[in-house]
Amino acid sequence: MTNNKQKIHVIGGGLAGTEATWQIAQAGIPVVLHEMRPVRLSPAHHTGELAELVCSNSFGAKNSDRAAGLLHEELRRLGSIIIATADKHSVPAGGALAVDRAVFSQNLTETLANHPLIELRREEITEIPTDGVVVLTTGPLTSPELAENLRRLTGMEYFSFFDAASPIITGESINRDLAFLASRYDKGEAAYLNCPMNKEQYLRFWRELCAAEQAPVKDFERENAKFFEGCLPIEELAQRGEDTMRYGPLKPVGLFDPRQPENERDRPYAVVQLRQEDQAGQLWNMVGFQTNLRWGEQKRVFRLIPGLESAEFVRMGVMHRNTFINSPQLLHPTLQFKNRSTLLAAGQLIGTEGYTAATAGGWLAGTNAARIVLGLSTIAVPPTTMMGALLEFISSAEPKHFQPMPPNFGIIPELPVRIGKKRERYRKYSERSLSDLDNWQAQLNDLSLVLTN
CATH class of the missing domain: 2.40.30 (Elongation Factor Tu (Ef-tu); domain 3)
Structure with a gap:
């Protein structure tokens, strides 16, 4: 019988790590979230709060006929704490979902810190634990020591680009x-x-x-x-x-x-x-x-x-500088490492670009980490959804030319019938995505893992 008291370790308290930690705890599994801030700050962060938004306070377009907006709605239906908190602390931004970033991060920090199954450790991790289930969400500014440890583990170098x-x-x-x-x-x-x-x-x-x-x-x-x-x-x-x-x-x-x-x-x-x-x-x-x-x-x-x-x-x-791994060579669409199924990764570290994309990866990595401990099979999101298409892309793109990818309709499988007008085509993509997501959720037969709040 599976020991469902086994602790899962999440390394990195950004958007992906915060989401992953929450999904694990919601599944009834104890989880340790390791965050090096404020003990050690990155070159871009200013606080020690979880899920700090560094570049902007906007999660992108709201409407579901836009790529970011569709991903928002998918995550709402999946019980994302990041999107729920963003909705709660949104500020006027026209057609975009933007937040009061200070209140947003403070709320998430307090929520996780007060959860009975979540242990928040303020410490720097320089080596990936070799035992148990681990979720790596250290982001594009992974510390040099941990990055070197990951390089040795994978045997691969990194790509990197500059962000501002x-x-x-x-x-x-x-x-x-x-x-x-x-x-x-x-x-x-x-x-x-x-x-x-x-x-x-x-x-x-x-x-x-x-x-x-x-x-x-x-x-x-x-x-x-x-x-x-x-x-x-x-x-x-x-x-x-x-x-x-x-x-x-x-x-x-x-x-x-x-x-x-x-x-x-x-x-x-x-x-x-x-x-x-x-x-x-x-x-x-x-x-x-x-x-x-x-x-x-x-x-x-x-x-x-x-x-x-x-x-x-x-x-x-x-x-x-942002750093990301060569995910097509290293990861399955479930976000498990190919050479170690109990090690998962999410966020900008794996080459998804943007706040909502990091959240999506965190949701799946956390969900699958929980499923491993519960003795359940891991899952991949349908590729006809924005979330599924994005995570399918980062795990199957041409490794030689792999670059970070934001949510976009260009990566979603084409519709059975070609629609010429872009706006109408995107609306149809959105309708199919949400329908397929709802059907996928309904067909999951292991109800021990709650997929919606």
Whole structure:
């Protein structure tokens, strides 16, 4: 008979580790969550809270006809604590699910710390335990000692790329005479502050940004690393051409100042958007402004943006190196290591990109860790779901060219009948995904593991 009192060890208290730990405890199994913060901070983290959001406070689009939104809904149906907490502490962000990140992380930390089956140990783990069931969720900033241990265990080197975080500024320092509150095409709640630029202002900003001095990348080796295209520093975009930013994070399409009469509205040449960071609207994140500029340069150049002339920065942009394993060679779709079935991994360490994707991996790794201890077969999520397609991709992609992958409809199996219109096609993908997920849940015959709250 299986000893269901055997403790499972989860290493890493980010989004994936927090989710995995919760799912294990919900299955009635004792779990030890090891988190090195605040004993040892990473180059990107600022607190010792669990599930700290480093780059942004947004989980992506809400609607289920968008890739991120579909993954949100799948995780809601699977009883994700991360998504439930995000819903509970959401802040206005138009069509996106964004949270008050401080309250969000504090709530999760308190919830896990007070759970009778969860033991939270504040310690650095430098070697993966060789016995028992272990879930590895140390994230893209795995400590060098543990990374070396994992390298020896797998016999493989890592890929790595550079990632960056946007600055956060105080709401009271924003010039509301220039910045206007609106959403693109007036869709949803007007939750973004928009700083419009005319052509002269934009070109001056672009030239200064291109010439601004970047900070050295401390404690990381730049050789053999590259940027992830989904999170490029704003200065990198600027270097790619005069109009690159205007077709990216500064695109003006669909944004108009509602204070102007409709017959007098002119579309700005470029727009910098600010997303509300906290519930009270005291902090605002510069959308798309991941950066590695020196802090003094950030203040000088970003204050050229109309409305931000007197901006007060509470967090400067930073850049750090992300590391991920070659998952197609190492992992099954169940997120078990091929050479050790009792070792599982999840989060950005395995090459899923984004908060919601990390949560999805944490859910599956935690669920399967629990199933192993309970003597049940491990499971893979149907590939017609966003979650299943993403985890299938990271375990079956071409290893030689493997790169981090965010949720997207391009990885989902095609529909039986081709639909030309993209929006309608995505809606059909979403309908099939949620239907298949519901059927899959209903067919699971081991009711000892609760799959929904």
